[in-house]
Amino acid sequence: xxxxxxxxxxxxxxxxxxxxxxxxxxxxxxxxxxxxxxxxxxxxxxxxxxxxxxxxxxxxxxxxxxxxxxxxxxxxxxxxxxxxxxxxxxxxxxxxxxxxxxxxxxxxxxxxxxxxxxxxxxxxxxxxxxxxxxxxxxxxxxx
Amino acid sequence: xxxxxxxxxxxxxxxxxxxxxxxxxxxxxxxxxxxxxxxxxxxxxxxxxxxxxxxxxxxxxxxxxxxxxxxxxxxxxxxxxxxxxx
Numbered sequence: 001x002x003x004x005x006x007x008x009x010x011x012x013x014x015x016x017x018x019x020x021x022x023x024x025x026x027x028x029x030x031x032x033x034x035x036x037x038x039x040x041x042x043x044x045x046x047x048x049x050x051x052x053x054x055x056x057x058x059x060x061x062x063x064x065x066x067x068x069x070x071x072x073x074x075x076x077x078x079x080x081x082x083x084x085x086x087x088x089x090x091x092x093x094x095x096x097x098x099x100x101x102x103x104x105x106x107x108x109x110x111x112x113x114x115x116x117x118x119x120x121x122x123x124x125x126x127x128x129x130x131x132x133x134x135x136x137x138x139x140x141x142x143x
Numbered sequence: 144x145x146x147x148x149x150x151x152x153x154x155x156x157x158x159x160x161x162x163x164x165x166x167x168x169x170x171x172x173x174x175x176x177x178x179x180x181x182x183x184x185x186x187x188x189x190x191x192x193x194x195x196x197x198x199x200x201x202x203x204x205x206x207x208x209x210x211x212x213x214x215x216x217x218x219x220x221x222x223x224x225x226x227x228x229x
Contacts, residue, residue, distance in 0.1 A: 007179030009172050011209045037181050042172075042207050044179055065172050065210055069179045098180050116179070 001124050002070035003114070003140045004052045009065040010036075010043040020045065023062045029055045032143050033114060035101035046071075046101070048114065048140060072123055073135040074113045078104050086113060086132060093126035095119065105143065112140070152213045155203075159227040166203040168195065171210045 010016050017036075024031065030050040037044045049055045052068060059066045076082035083102065090097060096118040104111045112135065117123040127134055156167045170191060178184055188205040195203055214221065 005179070007177070009177050009184075009207075009209060011207075011212070016209075039181055039185070042184065044181060044184070046179060063209070063211055065174055065177045067174065067177050067179060098182075 001072065001134045001136065002120065003048060003073045003135065003137045005069055005071045005114070006047050006049060006052055006055050006059070007067045007069055008045040008047070008059060010045055012038070012041055012043060017045070019062065020059065020064065023058055024049065024055060027054065027058045029058070032140065033101065033103050033112070035099070035114075037099065046099075050141060052141070069116070070120065072115045072117070072120060072127070073140050074115065074127060075105075075133040075135050076111050076113060078106070078108055078111045082111065083113065086127075089126055089130040089132060090115075090117075090123070093122065095123050095126060152215070153222070154213045155223045157223065157225045157227055159229070164227065166201060167206055168203050169206045169208050169213060171213055172207050173210060 008020060010020075031047055032050065033048040035046045037046070046069075047055070048071075056066045056068055074086055076086060098116040098118060100113060100115045102111060102113045115123065124134065152171050154169045156169065158165045158167070168191070172184070176184075176187055184207060188207060191205045192203065195201060
């Protein structure tokens with residue numbers, strides 16, 4: 001039920017993001033979802049890619065600090081109120097969202113919400129009890 | 144300083160703002176200490192800041208930098224860059 005994501009440490013320097021995209025492009029790695037968290041000094045780029053281990057390896061070779069972490073992917077219909085329904089489940093369960101990002105899989109059809117919780121196991125149970133559709137690692141990477 | 148996971152490579156940059164000297168300590172982020180959560184990395188910076196303050200009594204700013212970005216020296220490492228114009 002957990003989806004592998006790679007996270008990359010980035011200094012706030014011009015061109016670093018392009019160095020990452022270039023490394024991934026040169027190795028034919030496809031980006032499925034992306035989020036960039038920024039602070040005054042550094043950023044953390046989080047990516048769900050077609051080949052997680054290969055991406056980690058090539059980015060490491062290019063000199064980046066890379067980690068693999070797990071997130072939860074919830075599939076929702078692409079319509080107003082879909083995010084709210086999921087966040088109501090999160091709120092009622094008293095779960096703490098560390099971060100989240102979202103994207104549309106097919107306009108007008110489905111969207112995907114990616115979550116990192118302080119307690120991932122409890123979040124899985126809350127989503128399952130509420131009937132939310134959690135996507136597997138295989139499903140997300142095969143998009 | 145024994146902060147787990149912090150690379151031994153660091154650099155101190157001294158600048159002057161008016162009559163005040165400012166110290167910035169640049170520390171490389173290794174894979175062991177890297178986290179996908181901003182708050183964990185910010186907490187690490189604060190911990191380093193506190194340890195330096197406790198140990199030396201000096202307040203400084205911590206800047207986390209990418210690995211291998213601090214210049215390696217073949218001999219004596221250049222640890223301090225003094226950018227003050229005195």
